Amino acid sequence: MRLDDYIEMEADEAADRRRLVEEKSYAILDELEEFQHRFDEVVQDDAIVGSVSPSIFVGRSNYPNVSTGILSPVGHEDDAARFETSAAWYDEGVSIDDVFQRRTSLLNSNQPTSVELGRDTNVHDAWNGFVGTQREVAISDRPVSVEIGLDGAPELDFDVSRTDVATPTGPRARARSATLGENPHVPKAVKKTLEDDDWQAQGAMNYLYRRGFDVYDINSILSAGALGQAETRRLVPTRWSITAVDDTVGQYLRGTIRDAPSVDTVQVWRNEYLGNAFWVVLAPGRWEFELVEMKAPGSIWNPDGEKLWLSSDCEGFEGRTSYVDETAGAYYASRLAVLEHLSDIGRQAKALVLRHVSDDYWGPVGVWQIREAIRHAFDDAHGEAETFGDAVREVTTQLPVSLSDLRRKSTMVSGLQANLTDFI
């Protein structure tokens, strides 16, 4: 399905996209109407919705009193798994409008709750009620059949503003109750992290990662408060938990290459997906990482700009001590993808990631897009250069930025960190 199948595009597409952001509509109103029809068909008189739920969502506004919800693709129960964000979306080659369509097809049945669920009942012990059901959905490795008692009709509301551009979400409805329609299937390793309430969250996350769980699975388990030490378990807003998992697993992977030999050539890897182009330049030396983002005017992140918007963050051999300033979750997602590759080949490197967001990227789909595009950048052939400088010069010819502007913005382009043993 193409976007213009269900909306009429104005002649001036760029202006139209800006207007869409302005109105928070994301051009999916038709899609939402469709949802309304589907919803009316399946909803029962007593407002009990039976559906199959692939995932959960924990909001972050008003933290620590958040809204926590179960997501269900009402009317699309047969292929519910398709609606959960995962690495498979890249393989499937979903488009921006596919993403929006899937996200907005998910009914978010939610309840307001404290992330700690009050003093007496810790998340840790909350097995009953709404949060308990929600957690079962999160830890199950396949969609779970649920029955949700709704308190009124869904609202078509968008959790998006120009200062806080987020992936659009579907309709939301306040839930009175939620019960499981089946015994969820929970993998053994997940049971282990769930049951061991003396295990620090970071360790449990890395354990799951090593056991073959992708960051998407770990993210929803963390989000539901289903791992970590008992007294610190709590619901984690979805957006924060994505970054927390990318960062934690990234640190683990960085540890695996700490004493590894370096790559021995300068390599350039490239990939392009959903209007985003990525270049990864790997150079010999000890670990160092930088993400430089170039956002074209007219892209979702720079809708009104006339100039390219540049942002960057970097880390040295020992990593960062503070959260990034400019590149947010994109930093941790891209770093994870690069570290996975390096850990696979058992090498360390100096890694520069350049991301060009073109004006074809008209709506934000989430950082999974960055993670998967960079993971897959390493699938294909790569170019080689004599020096890091040569590689950057060559890549710059394909970028909407001059080498001197890039040097001003990028720590690594202005100079790579040498170490003292180079001079002995």
Add this chain to the structure above:
Amino acid sequence: MFKAIVSASTLRDALDSVSVLVEECKIRLNEDELAIRAVDPANVGMVDLSLEAAAFESYEADGGVIGVNLSRLEDIAGMANSGDLIQLELNEETRKLHIQIEGLSYTLALIDPDSIRQEPDIPDLDLPAEIVLEGNQMDRGIKAADMVSDHIRLRVDEEAEAFYIEAEGDTDDVDLKLTREDLIDFTSGPADSLFSLDYLKDMNKAIPSDAEVTIELGAEFPVKLHYEFGEGMGHVTYMLAPRIQSD
């Protein structure tokens, strides 16, 4: 055997200069001086410190080596007022350091020196330019550079007979020019290198603002910074590897 009495401020100055780079270090208790040499885990910054026996009120040692957790030791030293004397004594049997400050006594568990990173070899560098300036002049340049960038360029203009501290940010630039007249001493030579501000800022933190700092500089070579503390009887040399420009 190790037994010494030292002023709190001298001990703190010594510890501070090392703790900006590492969390643990070996302390060599030589007969005539206490010496520390350490490199950060990334192998980018190094410190070489010596504190002469004469800097102590009393000093007895026979060449042993101890391993310490620096922040622990700094915390203890922080319990003293700057005029106070700190008494240190090593118990060889328990491998613990007994510390006494004005009636307060603290027994510090030591770390096995073999478990601490090996002390680095010092690169033997012959750097062409030497700049001697006051700690506060350098501090001013580093502070200004930090406002615009995360790296800093130190260079000598041989024709202009001047030393420059420069930084290029996304949009803004900083440039501190110090001529021969502004400097305490100046040996001109071809020198131009880029450094990470993270490291230089940390090193700068440990340098007293009234200290005389000697900068030895080359072209894309490590920089050496020397200064003294403890009335000239403590000596610190920092060495910092450059960021190598890509063109």
